[in-house]
Amino acid sequence: MDSIQDASDCKLNGCLFFSTTKLARELGRLADEAFSKTGLSPSHAVLLYIINVNGEIQQKEVGELLHLTPSTITRLIDKLERKGYVKKQSEGKNVCLRATPEGLTQQEQIIASWNQLQNSYRNILTEEETVRFLEISGKLLQNLKDKPE
Numbered sequence: 001m002d003s004i005q006d007a008s009d010c011k012l013n014g015c016l017f018f019s020t021t022k023l024a025r026e027l028g029r030l031a032d033e034a035f036s037k038t039g040l041s042p043s044h045a046v047l048l049y050i051i052n053v054n055g056e057i058q059q060k061e062v063g064e065l066l067h068l069t070p071s072t073i074t075r076l077i078d079k080l081e082r083k084g085y086v087k088k089q090s091e092g093k094n095v096c097l098r099a100t101p102e103g104l105t106q107q108e109q110i111i112a113s114w115n116q117l118q119n120s121y122r123n124i125l126t127e128e129e130t131v132r133f134l135e136i137s138g139k140l141l142q143n144l145k146d147k148p149e
Contacts, residue, residue, distance in 0.1 A: 016140075027121070034117035038109050042117075045110045047076050051086055052099045052107045059088070059095040067141075 012018045031042035038045050043066075050062055063073035077097060080086045085103030089096045125133065 030120050031117050034120065035110075035113045038106060038113055040106075040110075044076055044080060045106075045113060047073075048080055048085055048099075048103055048106060049110045049114070051080075051097050052104055052110075054099075056096055056098040059097055062097065067145075 028042070035042045035045045040048065047062065047066065050065065051057055059073060059077065060070075063070060066073070068076070077086060077088065080103070081088055083102075085100055085106060087098045087100055089098065
C-alpha cells in the first residue's frame with residue numbers, strides 16, 4: 001500500500017495543476033481566517049477594496065481585473081450592495097460601481113486583514129523568490145488565458 005501511495009504522491013507532486021490547487025486551497029484557508037474580521041469573504045473584501053480605492057469603477061473593468069465571470073462579479077456586487085457598501089448605477093450598457101460611506105469605513109479593516117494574510121506567508125519565500133513566483137504565475141496565467149481552445 002505504501003508503494004502505491006508513494007507513486008501517486010510522486011506523480012501528483014510533479015503536476016502543476018495538483019500542486020497549484022493544493023496551494024490555492026491552503027492560501028484560501030489563510031485568507032478566510034484573515035478576512036473573517038471584516039465579515040466578508042476574501043473575494044468580497046478585495047472587490048470592496050478596489051471600489052473604495054477607485055471611488056467608482058465600471059463593473060466590467062473590475063471583473064476583468066479580478067478574472068471573474070460577469071455572473072460571479074454580479075453576485076459579489078449584489079451582496080456588497082445589500083450590505084450598503086456599494087451603489088450600482090446603470091450607464092447605458094455599463095454598470096458603474098461607487099463606494100458608499102459605509103463601504104469606505106471598512107477599508108481600514110480590509111487593509112489590516114490583507115496585511116495579516118501577507119504576513120502569514122511572507123517569511124516562507126525570500127523577496128526574490130516571491131517576485132520570481134509572481135512572474136512565473138503571471139506568465140502562465142497570461143499564456144493560458146490567451147491560448148485558443
